[in-house]
Amino acid sequence: MSFIKLAAKNLLHRPARTSLTVIGVALAVAVAVSLMGFNIGYRQSISASIDKLGFQIMIMAKGCPYEAATMMLKGGSGLLYLPDSALKEIRRDPEIDSITPVFIGLARKESVSIRDDADSAFLIISGIDRPSFEVMKPWLGFSQGKGYEGGRWFADDSVDEVVMGYEAAEFEQRKVGDTIYISITPDGEVEPQMHQYKVVGVLERTGTQDDGTVFMPISTAQKVFNRQNQLTIIGIKLKEFTGYAFHEFEQRWNKIPEVQVVGLQQVKTTMISLVETAQTMIAAVAVIAIIVAIIGVINSILMSIFERTGEIGIMKAIGATRSDIFQLIWLETFFLCLAGGVVGSLASLAGSHLVESALRLLIDIGVRGSIVQISAKIIISAIIASSATGLFAGLYPAWRASSMSPIAAIREGE
Amino acid sequence: MIDSTNNTPLISARGLKRYYHRGSEVVKAVDGIDLDIQRGEMVSILGPSGSGKTTLMNMLSGLDAPDDGSLTINGREVARLGEDELTEVRRGVLGFIFQKFHLLPTLSVRENVELPLLFLHRKPDEKKTVEILEKVGLQDRAGHLPREFSGGQMQRVAIARALITEPLLLIADEPTGNLDKANGEATFAIFRSLVEKQGMTILVTTHNTSLGSLSDRVITLEDGRIASDERNQL
Numbered sequence: 001m002s003f004i005k006l007a008a009k010n011l012l013h014r015p016a017r018t019s020l021t022v023i024g025v026a027l028a029v030a031v032a033v034s035l036m037g038f039n040i041g042y043r044q045s046i047s048a049s050i051d052k053l054g055f056q057i058m059i060m061a062k063g064c065p066y067e068a069a070t071m072m073l074k075g076g077s078g079l080l081y082l083p084d085s086a087l088k089e090i091r092r093d094p095e096i097d098s099i100t101p102v103f104i105g106l107a108r109k110e111s112v113s114i115r116d117d118a119d120s121a122f123l124i125i126s127g128i129d130r131p132s133f134e135v136m137k138p139w140l141g142f143s144q145g146k147g148y149e150g151g152r153w154f155a156d157d158s159v160d161e162v163v164m165g166y167e168a169a170e171f172e173q174r175k176v177g178d179t180i181y182i183s184i185t186p187d188g189e190v191e192p193q194m195h196q197y198k199v200v201g202v203l204e205r206t207g208t209q210d211d212g213t214v215f216m217p218i219s220t221a222q223k224v225f226n227r228q229n230q231l232t233i234i235g236i237k238l239k240e241f242t243g244y245a246f247h248e249f250e251q252r253w254n255k256i257p258e259v260q261v262v263g264l265q266q267v268k269t270t271m272i273s274l275v276e277t278a279q280t281m282i283a284a285v286a287v288i289a290i291i292v293a294i295i296g297v298i299n300s301i302l303m304s305i306f307e308r309t310g311e312i313g314i315m316k317a318i319g320a321t322r323s324d325i326f327q328l329i330w331l332e333t334f335f336l337c338l339a340g341g342v343v344g345s346l347a348s349l350a351g352s353h354l355v356e357s358a359l360r361l362l363i364d365i366g367v368r369g370s371i372v373q374i375s376a377k378i379i380i381s382a383i384i385a386s387s388a389t390g391l392f393a394g395l396y397p398a399w400r401a402s403s404m405s406p407i408a409a410i411r412e413g414e
Numbered sequence: 415m416i417d418s419t420n421n422t423p424l425i426s427a428r429g430l431k432r433y434y435h436r437g438s439e440v441v442k443a444v445d446g447i448d449l450d451i452q453r454g455e456m457v458s459i460l461g462p463s464g465s466g467k468t469t470l471m472n473m474l475s476g477l478d479a480p481d482d483g484s485l486t487i488n489g490r491e492v493a494r495l496g497e498d499e500l501t502e503v504r505r506g507v508l509g510f511i512f513q514k515f516h517l518l519p520t521l522s523v524r525e526n527v528e529l530p531l532l533f534l535h536r537k538p539d540e541k542k543t544v545e546i547l548e549k550v551g552l553q554d555r556a557g558h559l560p561r562e563f564s565g566g567q568m569q570r571v572a573i574a575r576a577l578i579t580e581p582l583l584l585i586a587d588e589p590t591g592n593l594d595k596a597n598g599e600a601t602f603a604i605f606r607s608l609v610e611k612q613g614m615t616i617l618v619t620t621h622n623t624s625l626g627s628l629s630d631r632v633i634t635l636e637d638g639r640i641a642s643d644e645r646n647q648l
Contacts, residue, residue: 319533
């Protein structure tokens with residue numbers, strides 16, 4: 001017999017109460033772990049998504065930088081355009097390593113299936129300058145396997161070929177050689193026009209917005225949207241990217257009245273700040289859940305002490321010191337919180353996909369890829385924190401039990 | 415084994431008092447008791463309810479402190495000691511048996527019996543546990559839980575628990591109060607055997623005068639004072 005075994009037996013003797021208390025702690029831990037996983041996962045996801053844009057600086061039409069950021073990452077409506085003369089002008093900058101223009105437009109799908117909701121009834125069309133786009137994103141490759149053989153980029157002057165991102169192709173159930181019908185309303189007109197394109201390639205999954213995009217030559221896109229000589233963004237990579245170099249670049253080109261220069265580091269910060277409010281609210285819920293769980297643990301242990309007053313008196317009579325009783329009660333609280341920590345961590349690990357879906361439903365996340373990343377470090381930290389909380393929560397009940405006079409406790413227990 | 419060469423009393427009380435306050439009324443539960451308990455004797459304390467038996471026992475066993483008077487247990491003055499020091503005096507010197515057995519329901523018989531060793535930080539000796547369970551006739555039921563036992567059997571487990579630390583003094587407060595006549599007599603028979611074979615000192619309270627007659631000495635209390643102190647011829 002040891003104190004550990006005795007404490008465990010005491011807890012197992014009241015399985016319903018012990019289970020409920022452990023569940024209370026587990027819920028609080030699960031919320032906290034999910035929040036930590038979301039915090040880390042979301043930041044990583046934002047960084048990865050932005051890094052995979054391939055460029056360090058965006059030139060775009062003047063407007064809300066928040067919208068600019070989300071537009072690049074998840075599409076979005078209310079697109080603003082800048083004249084392509086800006087490209088010619090900026091291209092001359094000696095500090096530029098590579099530069100690529102992008103035209104983005106929203107198209108309506110030819111048919112709306114039962115799977116589509118209001119958002120998915122649209123397709124993001126990205127008009128690109130293929131040679132410079134490839135330089136920016138050298139990791140892009142074509143899907144292989146049955147139905148994807150012979151995937152390639154469209155000819156630079158093609159008017160009827162498109163390349164589809166992985167998810168766009170999967171969602172539309174298109175493979176290489178298939179035809180896709182896209183309904184586009186040209187600028188200045190009311191009635192949409194139907195266009196027919198041949199899918200000449202499907203890109204490999206990238207975990208970025210490119211997965212949900214349909215690519216076509218920039219000139220073709222500008223033409224079908226009736227926005228000749230207009231661009232959505234200009235992506236730029238500098239020869240040497242430093243804070244100073246960016247600042248200098250920004251100073252040089254903000255002088256063009258229609259454009260704004262947006263650094264992607266800035267975009268990362270903007271995107272993260274967008275979700276920080278939501279994270280603060282979730283953190284508040286987690287803190288409340290933890291406080292409720294601590295109160296639950298203290299209540300459960302105190303009830304158990306009151307019920308076992310006689311037993312505690314007897315243990316003291318037969319030789320248990322105050323420190324022995326303190327240790328025993330403290331261990332029981334510790335075990336409750338340790339078990340809650342383990343169960344809660346495992347539950348959050350198992351339910352991370354569910355949490356991710358719920359977060360995506362509740363908050364406009366703006367990035368693809370996993371946004372809840374629960375690492376071993378988070379799990380271990382949560383279990384340690386939960387156990388430490390158990391030691392804290394156990395102080396009062398343990399002190400109370402250890403302070404009982406043996407004779408009064410025996411009498412009360414009778 | 416008990417040291418029978420030591421002739422000093424195991425317990426010595428002088429002018430022991432314990433008063434309780436019930437509103438404005440003062441209840442003199444123990445009111446000036448002088449008493450010596452010699453090593454190796456079995457002493458029964460008799461008296462009606464409210465005569466002060468349990469209060470006296472609690473003080474003699476170091477569970478409660480007197481308001482006045484002096485008390486020596488195994489040569490150590492304990493009347494003014496704090497709780498932790500009293501625990502230290504009790505540990506390994508005294509064994510306790512209560513009317514309501516007070517076994518821990520979550521523990522098996524063996525675990526209940528070995529529990530005091532946990533608090534003394536001593537490792538249980540399986541051989542010794544079996545030996546003690548044999549003394550109380552429960553060697554075959556070591557793995558059972560208390561709820562599977564009758565009152566008499568539970569009291570025998572409690573006796574085994576009290577004996578595991580090889581105490582000098584066994585304190586039994588109304589040990590037969592919840593037992594029938596046969597089990598009460600069996601319990602006293604075990605006490606008698608411990609005194610005669612091991613030279614143990616036993617202090618027991620009871621309402622039952624016929625069981626009291628199985629002791630070496632019978633002290634009768636009335637209103638917190640000793641009314642009589644007689645030796646039996648066994």
